[in-house]
Amino acid sequence: MSKKKITSMDVAKLAGVSQSTVSRVFGSGANVSEKKRNQILEAAELLGYQPNAIARGLITNKTNMIGIVMRNIQNPFYPEVLEKFYTRLAEKGYHLIFMNSEHNFVQEDEISHLIEYHVDGVIITDALLSSSAVQRFLKNDIAIILFNRYIENPDYSAVFCDNFYAGQEIGNYLVKTGHKHFAFISGPLETSTTIDRKKGFEQALAKHGYFDIAVEIGNYSYESGFEAAKKLLQSNKIVDSIFCGNDITALGAIDAAKSLGYNIPEDLSVIGFDDINMASWPSYSLTTWKQPIEDMVNQTIDLLLHEMDEEEKSVSSHALPGELIIRGSVRQRE
C-alpha cells in the first residue's frame, strides 16, 4: 500500500526546511539550529524516515560494509569468531556481508561480489588470496586482512595465533609430563597454521632428542581425527601422546582411542588446539592451546579500520601467543 518510500525530501517538506538541512541533521549534525533540528527530527519520526545507506554510500564512497569470508564455519571455533566480529563491528557502525568459501583460495566470483558492493574492507578467515585477487581488492581501494593465516611477503596485514610458539610449548609440555612417543595429526599441509604448529612441535621435541614423530594428515574435522588416530593406534608404532591440529580433530582422536579400548589419559594423552567450548565438556576434558580470540578479533578490527582510513597501506603481521589450558586429557608424569 504505502509503496512510496520516505526520503529526506519528504521530511524537508513536512518540516518546512530544505532537503540539505535534513541531510545535515542525519549526517554531520553540524551547522543547523536547534529549532530546525527539532522540527526535522519530529517530522522524521512522524514519517518513519530512515536515511538511505545505499544513496549515502554512492556519494561518500564509503558503504560501512565489511565483507567477511569464512571457511569451516562448522568448526565451532568460527561461529564464536563470527559472533565477536559482528558485535565489535556493529558497535562501530559497520555491517557484515557474510560469505562462506569452501576453498583454500577465495574464488574470483566471490571477490567480484565483494567489489560490486564496494565493501570498505574484507576479512578473510582461514583462507588465502591469490595475488591477482589481492590486486583486484587493492585497486578498488578495499582494505584486506587475513585472520588466522599468514603468508610470507604479503601486500596486506594478518593476525594469527603464534602457532610456532604454541607448537613448541605443547612439545615441551608433553616431554615435561613424561611422554616419549609422539604423534601429530595435522590439518591440510598447505595451511600456514598447520605447518607452524608442526614445525614448533617437532623442533621442541628434537631439542629433547626425539626425532621420530608419527604424522598423520587430517583436515581439521572430527572424522579425520577419528580415522587418523585409529590408523596411528593400530599401526605397530608405539604412541603415548597425540598432538592434534585442532580441538575437533582431538575429540575425534579421543573417541577413536576410546573405541579401541584406550583410557584417556592413562593409556594415551591427547592435546588439542583452539579451546572451543566443547573442550571443557566432561566427556572430553581436553587439554588444549587457547587461541586468544578476543585479542585476535580486536586486533584485526583495529588494523582493518586503520587501513581503511589511511592513504598509504602499512602492512604488518601480528602473532598473538595464546596459552596452554590444562585439563584432563594429558597424563601427568607418574
Place this chain on the structure above:
Amino acid sequence: MSKKKITSMDVAKLAGVSQSTVSRVFGSGANVSEKKRNQILEAAELLGYQPNAIARGLITNKTNMIGIVMRNIQNPFYPEVLEKFYTRLAEKGYHLIFMNSEHNFVQEDEISHLIEYHVDGVIITDALLSSSAVQRFLKNDIAIILFNRYIENPDYSAVFCDNFYAGQEIGNYLVKTGHKHFAFISGPLETSTTIDRKKGFEQALAKHGYFDIAVEIGNYSYESGFEAAKKLLQSNKIVDSIFCGNDITALGAIDAAKSLGYNIPEDLSVIGFDDINMASWPSYSLTTWKQPIEDMVNQTIDLLLHEMDEEEKSVSSHALPGELIIRGSVRQRE
C-alpha cells in the same frame, strides 16, 4: 595510487560506445549487437570494470541483499543453517547481511540498520519480531520470514519443524521402548519450539496413561542440560528417560548422568532434538529428532523470493515433519 574507480563511462569511452550501451551489456543484455558487446566486454576486461551494485540498487530499488538475523550461533545447528542459506542464496545472486541478535525479540536498532541498507528481505532465525518491527519492515517493502519459529495470526510467513508432531513421536517412542518415568528438559518457555515439543510429548504420554512428567527449564545450552539433568537425577523422583529440547542440552544431560555414575542407555535413556553432527559422535551416539534443515532452508528461500516478487503478500506457515534418528542413547525394551 589508482584511486580512481572504473565506471561504465570509462568502459564506454574505451570501447567507443555510449554509456547506455555498456549498461545494457551488464544489465538486461538485450538490444546490443554482437560486435559492440564484444568491444565492450573487452574494454571492461582490460580496465577491470565491475558494475557498481550500490548505484544499481539506488535506481532499481533492489539491492539483492538479504538480511539474516540469527540467535544462538554457538549452537552447532545454526552454522549449518547459515551455510546452507548462504550457498542457496548465492546461487540465486543474493548476498547476506549477517546479524547476530541476543534477544528473543529483534531489537529496534538492528531493524533500523536493515532498513537503511534497503535489504530486499529478511530471514529471522530463532527470534521474534514485535508488531511495530513488522510494520516497519512491511512499510519499507521488505519481505520477512521466520525460520524455526512461528506465531499465531502472523503478518508474514514462517517455516519450522513440526515440533508438536515430533514431541508426540518422541513420547510414543519412549513408551514403546518400555520407559515409564519421563522427564523433559526444555528450552526457554517463551519459545514456540519449546512449547510445542513439550505439548506433543506430554500429550502422547498422557494417551498412554502417564501424567507425571518431570520438567526442568533450561536455555538450550550444554550447561543448562548438565545442570538440569543433575538436578533431576539427584531428586528423589524416579526417571528412566529424558527428552531434551535440543541436542546440545542432551549432550550436557548425558555428561551429567555419566558423572553421577549412570550408564547410558542402560540406566537412563536420553533423546535430543536437531541431529547436529555431534549427535552421531561415538562418545554420545545420541538418539534424536532430525530437523530437515535442507528442506527448511529451501522452503524458506522459496517463500522469501516469492514474497519479494509479489505485490500482495501471501502469508503462510509451513511445518515440516523431520524424523527420528535412532542411535544408542535410548534403551530398547528388554
Place this chain on the structure above:
DNA sequence: TTGAAAGCGTTACCAC
C-alpha cells in the same frame, strides 16, 4: 545557519 545545485554510477525511458 541555510538553500540551490552539482554530482555519485547506475538504469530506464525516450527519440532516432
Place this chain on the structure above:
DNA sequence: GTGGTAACGCTTTCAA
C-alpha cells in the same frame, strides 16, 4: 540498435 537524458536519494560545495 543506439545514444541522450532524466531520475534514484543522498552529501557536498558554494553563495547568500
